[in-house]
Each structure stands twice: as structure tokens, then as C-alpha cells.
Amino acid sequence: MIFKSLLAGTGAKLLTKSSYTISRNALCNLRRFATQRPKGINILRNSVCQRSLVRPFSASSMIKQAEAVSVPKTLLNSSNVVGYWLIGTSGLVFGIVVLGGLTRLTESGLSITEWKPVTGALPPMNQADWEEEFRKYKESPEFKQLNSHIDLDEFKFIFFMEWIHRLWGRAIGAVFLLPAVYFAATRKTSGHVNRRLFGLSLLLGLQGFVGWWMVKSGLDPAQLEERKSKPTVSQYRLTAHLGMAFLLYMGMIFTGFEILKENKWMKNPAKALELFKMTDSPSLGPLRKISVAVLALTFVTAMSGGMVAGLDAGWIYNTFPKMGENWFPSSRELMDPQFARKEDNSDIWWRNMLENPTTVQLNHRILAITTFCSVFALHMYCSRHKSIIPKSADRTVKAMMGLVTIQAGLGIATLVYLVPISLASLHQAGSLALFTSAIIFVAQLKKVRIPTKILISGLYVQQLKKSGSKIITEASKLAK
Numbered sequence: 097m098i099f100k101s102l103l104a105g106t107g108a109k110l111l112t113k114s115s116y117t118i119s120r121n122a123l124c125n126l127r128r129f130a131t132q133r134p135k136g137i138n139i140l141r142n143s144v145c146q147r148s149l150v151r152p153f154s155a156s157s158m159i160k161q162a163e164a165v166s167v168p169k170t171l172l173n174s175s176n177v178v179g180y181w182l183i184g185t186s187g188l189v190f191g192i193v194v195l196g197g198l199t200r201l202t203e204s205g206l207s208i209t210e211w212k213p214v215t216g217a218l219p220p221m222n223q224a225d226w227e228e229e230f231r232k233y234k235e236s237p238e239f240k241q242l243n244s245h246i247d248l249d250e251f252k253f254i255f256f257m258e259w260i261h262r263l264w265g266r267a268i269g270a271v272f273l274l275p276a277v278y279f280a281a282t283r284k285t286s287g288h289v290n291r292r293l294f295g296l297s298l299l300l301g302l303q304g305f306v307g308w309w310m311v312k313s314g315l316d317p318a319q320l321e322e323r324k325s326k327p328t329v330s331q332y333r334l335t336a337h338l339g340m341a342f343l344l345y346m347g348m349i350f351t352g353f354e355i356l357k358e359n360k361w362m363k364n365p366a367k368a369l370e371l372f373k374m375t376d377s378p379s380l381g382p383l384r385k386i387s388v389a390v391l392a393l394t395f396v397t398a399m400s401g402g403m404v405a406g407l408d409a410g411w412i413y414n415t416f417p418k419m420g421e422n423w424f425p426s427s428r429e430l431m432d433p434q435f436a437r438k439e440d441n442s443d444i445w446w447r448n449m450l451e452n453p454t455t456v457q458l459n460h461r462i463l464a465i466t467t468f469c470s471v472f473a474l475h476m477y478c479s480r481h482k483s484i485i486p487k488s489a490d491r492t493v494k495a496m497m498g499l500v501t502i503q504a505g506l507g508i509a510t511l512v513y514l515v516p517i518s519l520a521s522l523h524q525a526g527s528l529a530l531f532t533s534a535i536i537f538v539a540q541l542k543k544v545r546i547p548t549k550i551l552i553s554g555l556y557v558q559q560l561k562k563s564g565s566k567i568i569t570e571a572s573k574l575a576k
């Protein structure tokens with residue numbers, strides 16, 4: 097009641113069941129209310145925290161947060177459709193990562209020697225076009241040094257692998273950008289989601305450039321000479337391309353999941369407030385930090401996998417847990433001076449860490465084992481502290497445990513069986529699946545945004561009021 101009258105007093109309106117608008121005026125009123133009336137802050141606090149939240153949050157921070165979405169007529173939450181669209185698009189990103197891995201594993205990535213963002217959407221249409229495309233490929237270092245035996249039909253296969261990868265990228269661009277503009281224009285997204293969509297659009301555009309920048313590193317003879325490499329792309333650029341895909345995927349799935357979650361809360365505010373009680377509890381603080389650390393560790397391990405793939409470092413030391421006869425290669429092999437480029441060898445350490453296949457493989461093993469042990473410890477911790485953890489997060493950590501076990505198993509099998517395409521591709525997909533579970537776990541433990549708390553608390557108060565008047569009507573009927 098207080099909350100409702102407060103909002104009414106400030107001019108904020110409940111537009112539909114699921115969206116609030118707060119005008120700039122309303123926010124000024126809200127601020128005046130909180131600052132001028134000595135009891136204002138307490139009323140604000142109590143109305144939002146009323147029995148439902150363990151820790152009241154400060155009214156000044158609430159006002160600051162509210163100001164962040166103070167563009168006139170800004171929605172506090174986005175439509176469910178936006179959430180489904182983001183999760184669907186993240187599925188397309190998952191697909192392109194796996195396809196990108198297959199393109200690399202079938203050694204098709206350097207078959208298209210030009211970057212034509214628009215006209216490249218069409219493949220060669222007739223024999224003459226194919227001959228011309230093949231002629232250009234014949235000039236590339238990959239053809240000259242590794243593939244001089246292939247004929248036009250074999251070329252067509254590697255060309256199509258790369259062409260589908262690029263076409264898929266264009267499709268993601270269209271499937272993301274056009275609806276993003278539409279949703280923003282039709283005000284189906286909140287200001288907070290609009291900002292995320294803008295950041296993701298930039299990342300998506302940049303990813304196209306990074307893809308070509310990566311391919312160029314495998315086509316340019318001067319760069320290959322400098323790296324003393326056979327015609328393959330630079331492991332740094334491959335990892336940057338993979339890393340950006342992971343970040344894009346994370347942004348999409350995290351935002352989509354958040355939107356769906358907030359809309360679900362609005363359907364059952366009482367249950368949502370119970371959950372807020374848990375996520376606001378100080379006892380969940382350490383676990384929240386650990387969840388972010390595990391997510392970061394999974395990301396770093398995946399990136400070190402990208403370095404292994406980029407250097408073909410899975411083709412050496414194909415035994416596990418030992419590396420050959422020993423647990424570790426010799427320190428001479430791990431810090432080989434031939435990888436240093438400076439005369440005084442001052443770059444020996446980092447060059448070996450990032451360019452020596454033996455050291456890079458060892459790093460990936462160490463990071464993978466650390467990730468496995470961390471998820472195991474997290475799983476144990478959650479089983480022992482079930483009472484403080486939301487049920488959904490408990491289910492996620494179990495899935496995470498299963499996925500990290502499968503992922504480690506796939507990694508070992510990929511290594512022991514000398515990187516067969518099927519296992520290597522599954523291993524790559526597994527890394528994204530594990531990453532997904534880590535993202536969802538973080539999202540489930542995340543503290544709820546203040547505007548969302550306000551919205552849900554308001555809906556809760558409304559519901560209470562409705563059921564209260566129902567009881568009074570029933571009671572008066574009975575009394576008659």
C-alpha cells in the first residue's frame with residue numbers, strides 16, 4: 097500500500113502487468129521524497145524490503161540506480177520475447193563456434209583468400225568462377241606448401257566449409273542486429289538491456305574483422321616467415337577470435353537468462369521475494385565470488401585450449417597423465433632458447449609459455465586439472481551448504497560437475513587418439529557447454545537489480561491488496 101501510494105505520489109505508472117515507466121519528473125519527486133522528508137528513506141526502505149528482504153538496501157543507492165534508467169519512459173524490464181530471441185541467437189553462436197572448429201580441423205580455413213563482406217555471400221556460380229577461385233587459392237602459401245596435390249573437387253569441399261562458416265556469421269549479424277533495432281524501437285527492451293545490446297552489436301561487428309585478421313595471418317608469406325610457421329593462422333589471433341565468440345555468447349545468454357528470470361519472478365512475486373532473501377544473504381557472498389572465479393577459470397582454460405589448437409600442440413605427448421615417460425618434460429624443453437627472439441633471451445619465458453607447443457600443452461593440462469578440481473570443490477561446498485543456496489543453482493552446480501567430467505574425458509581422449517576430428521569437435525562443444533553452466537550459475541547467485549526489486553515488491557504489495565480485499569468480500573458474504 098505504502099509502496100503503491102509512494103509510486104503514485106511520485107508519478108510512476110504501472111503500464112501493464114509487466115512494465116513500469118518512470119518519467120524524469122517521477123524520479124525527481126522520488127528523490128525529493130527521500131531527501132526532504134526525514135522519514136522518507138525509512139518508508140522507501142520498508143516498502144521495498146518489507147519482511148521479504150533480509151538486508152535493507154540504502155534508499156540513496158536505489159535512487160542512483162533508478163536514475164541510471166531515468167530516460168523518460170524507460171521500461172524497468174524487457175519483454176519475454178527478447179529473452180527467447182537472445183537465447184536463440186546464442187544457440188547460433190554456439191553452432192558457429194563448433195563449425196569454426198570443424199573448419200580448422202578439416203584444414204579448410206584458408207581456402208577463401210579474400211574478404212568481401214557483401215558479395216562474398218554468394219559462392220562461385222559457374223565453372224569459370226570456380227576455376228578463378230581455385231587459381232587464387234593456388235597462389236596461397238597453403239596450396240604451395242601443403243595442398244599442391246588437391247584437385248578442383250577437393251578444393252570445392254574446403255571452400256564450402258569456410259564459405260558456410262562466413263555465411264553463418266553474416267546470418268548471426270542479421271538475426272541479431274535487425275531484431276535488436278526493432279525491439280529497441282518498439283520499446284520491448286529496458287534501458288539496461290539496450291545498453292547491453294549496443295555493446296554486443298559492437299562486439300559482433302568487431303568479430304567479423306577479427307575473423308579476417310586471423311585468416312590473413314595464414315595467407316601472408318611475410319607473417320609466416322616471421323613466425324617460422326607452416327601455413328596456418330596465428331595461435332594468438334585464433335584464440336582472440338575464439339575468445340570474442342565466447343564473450344559474445346556469454347553476453348547473449350546472460351542477458352537472455354536474466355530477462356526470462358525477471359519475467360518469471362513477476363508472475364510469482366511472493367516466491368521471488370523469498371529468493372531475493374537468499375541472494376541478499378551475506379552468507380552467499382563468498383560463494384558468489386567463487387562462482388565468478390570459476391567462470392573466469394573456465395574461460396582461461398578454454399583460451400589455453402585455443403592456443404593448443406592453434407599450435408597443433410595436441411599432436412605431441414599423446415599420453416595422459418604422464419607426458420611421455422615422465423610426469424613433466426625437461427625444463428630445457430619447456431624453456432627452449434630457440435623460441436626466444438631477442439638476442440639476450442629476455443623474452444624466453446613468455447615466448448615459451450605462448451609459442452612452444454610442449455609448454456602450451458602442459459599449461460592446458462594444468463589449467464584443465466585446476467578447473468576440474470575447482471568445480472569439484474564447488475560441488476562439494478554446495479552439497480554441504482544446501483540451505484543457503486537457491487535450488488536452481490544447486491541443480492546447475494550438479495550439471496557443471498557432470499560437464500567438467502565429460503570435458504576432461506573428451507580432452508584426454510582427443511589427446512590419446514591423436515586429435516580425431518569427431519573427438520576434437522566434441523571437446524570444443526563441451527567447453528562451451530561447461531562455460532554455459534558456469535554463466536548460469538553466476539547469474540543464479542547474482543544479486544537482483546534494484547529496479548527489479550522495486551518492481552517485484554510493488555507487484556507483491558498489489559497482490560496482497562487484492563487477496564486482502566477478496567478475504568474481506570468473502571467474510572462480508574459469510575457474515576450476511
Ligand code: HEM
Pocket residue numbers: 197200201338394397398399400401402403404405406408409410416460461463464465467468500503504505506507508510511515520523524527530
Ligand atoms: C576443463 C577442462 C577443459 C576445457 C574447458 C578445455 C577447452 C578446450 C578448448 C576450448 C580447446 C580448443 C578447441 C578448438 O579451438 O578447436 C581445447 C583444445 C584441446 N584440449 Fe582441452 N579443455 C579441457 C580439458 C582438456 C584435457 C584434460 C585435455 C587433455 C589432457 C585436453 C586436451 C586438449 C587438446 C589436445 C586440444 C587440441 C585439440 C585440437 O587441436 O583441436 N583438454 N580444449
